[in-house]
Amino acid sequence: MGRAPCCDKANVKKGPWSPEEDAKLKTYIEKNGTGGNWIALPQKIGLKRCGKSCRLRWLNYLRPNIKHGGFSEEEDNIICSLYISIGSRWSVIATQLPGRTDNDIKNYWNTRLKKKLLGKQRKEQQARRANYVKQEMKREPGIFVVPDQAVGRNPYWAELPAVSVHPNQDPDIKDQASIKKLLIKLGGRFGDDGQQPGSNSINFQYPLDISTAQDGPYETSMNMFASSTSTMNSINSTGSQLPNTHYDVNGSASNVLQGYNSLLNELVYGNPQQLDGSGSFYGIEDIANGSTGTSSAESSSWGDINSLVYPSIISNYGVGQQGPLQDSGFEELRYLGSQ
DNA sequence: AAGCGGCACAACCGCTGTGAC
DNA sequence: TGTCACAGCGGTTGTGCCGCT
Numbered sequence: 001m002g003r004a005p006c007c008d009k010a011n012v013k014k015g016p017w018s019p020e021e022d023a024k025l026k027t028y029i030e031k032n033g034t035g036g037n038w039i040a041l042p043q044k045i046g047l048k049r050c051g052k053s054c055r056l057r058w059l060n061y062l063r064p065n066i067k068h069g070g071f072s073e074e075e076d077n078i079i080c081s082l083y084i085s086i087g088s089r090w091s092v093i094a095t096q097l098p099g100r101t102d103n104d105i106k107n108y109w110n111t112r113l114k115k116k117l118l119g120k121q122r123k124e125q126q127a128r129r130a131n132y133v134k135q136e137m138k139r140e141p142g143i144f145v146v147p148d149q150a151v152g153r154n155p156y157w158a159e160l161p162a163v164s165v166h167p168n169q170d171p172d173i174k175d176q177a178s179i180k181k182l183l184i185k186l187g188g189r190f191g192d193d194g195q196q197p198g199s200n201s202i203n204f205q206y207p208l209d210i211s212t213a214q215d216g217p218y219e220t221s222m223n224m225f226a227s228s229t230s231t232m233n234s235i236n237s238t239g240s241q242l243p244n245t246h247y248d249v250n251g252s253a254s255n256v257l258q259g260y261n262s263l264l265n266e267l268v269y270g271n272p273q274q275l276d277g278s279g280s281f282y283g284i285e286d287i288a289n290g291s292t293g294t295s296s297a298e299s300s301s302w303g304d305i306n307s308l309v310y311p312s313i314i315s316n317y318g319v320g321q322q323g324p325l326q327d328s329g330f331e332e333l334r335y336l337g338s339q
Numbered sequence: 340a341a342g343c344g345g346c347a348c349a350a351c352c353g354c355t356g357t358g359a360c
Numbered sequence: 361t362g363t364c365a366c367a368g369c370g371g372t373t374g375t376g377c378c379g380c381t
Binding site for chain 3: 341343344345346348350353354357
């Protein structure tokens with residue numbers, strides 16, 4: 001037997017709220033509060049609405065100090081950074097934007113921000129592609145073959161302001177401090193206190209590059225990338241699940257992975273759907289592995305994220321610097337990859 | 340002026356988490 | 361420990377507006 005419905009569907013009104021309904025709800029809550037029971041509230045005040053609907057209306061619209069529209073550049077940056085760091089946890093993101101609701105942010109992301117980033121990314125693909133070819137031709141004249149995907153699909157997130165991919169790079173987002181605080185707070189979830197020995201899960205600590213902070217054992221972004229890809233590998237070794245699924249290897253890590261992967265899907269591939277492991281990464285993988293062979297079944301899904309991450313990170317480090325492959329996270333990646 | 344498509348936003352739906360019993 | 365009820369969350373859908381043809 002399923003759960004009883006929260007309200008009598010036949011006797012509740014749906015659709016847009018009238019000013020009268022708004023006034024009733026607002027007046028009552030301002031006077032009496034919600035009473036901790038949204039289900040009973042509409043009956044108390046004579047509204048033919050579902051309790052959930054009342055709650056949503058209050059939280060998203062009637063509640064005091066709600067801002068609508070007019071997102072600033074700074075807010076854009078915060079949303080992008082947090083989305084990349086923690087995924088589509090809109091309620092968490094909303095806590096960092098006073099006056100904004102999760103619903104608002106979600107809508108804003110889906111309708112504008114995502115497209116804004118996509119537009120910018122496409123422009124930059126062209127420039128990056130040309131530059132990449134030039135550099136590679138200079139390095140190894142005559143033998144370099146450019147896979148389209150590897151060059152043209154360099155992920156945009158590498159350039160988002162708050163998500164520094166270089167450990168020493170100064171984040172230039174104004175609200176970095178508050179994001180840091182939030183993520184430290186979330187660290188209780190990101191930190192894997194209950195991790196079982198021998199588990200494949202990765203100790204996923206603080207997603208943003210906040211390695212300069214004094215009060216915690218922060219991982220660098222490099223480690224973050226490595227950790228996420230490692231986790232992917234470990235997941236991949238046991239199944240063919242795709243991103244946006246809750247892997248219970250390390251619940252918090254899956255949230256982060258979700259952020260990366262959905263963004264990678266959407267920004268890098270222009271594909272808001274889940275990854276189709278077959279073919280999508282062909283070429284990227286090759287350039288990262290130094291291989292020209294065809295993709296094997298086992299390397300066609302999760303493992304390929306590695307390849308995706310490498311080029312852009314490396315490009316951010318620049319030639320001649322100590323590359324990310326020296327990083328312990330990547331050592332771990334190699335280890336897991338060899339399992 | 341009408342039809343159409345795209346966009347933005349509000350609201351709904353269904354699932355999960357959590358606390359009480 | 362299992363069940364139930366509710367709150368909360370994120371994904372999706374519905375709807376009205378606006379610009380273009």
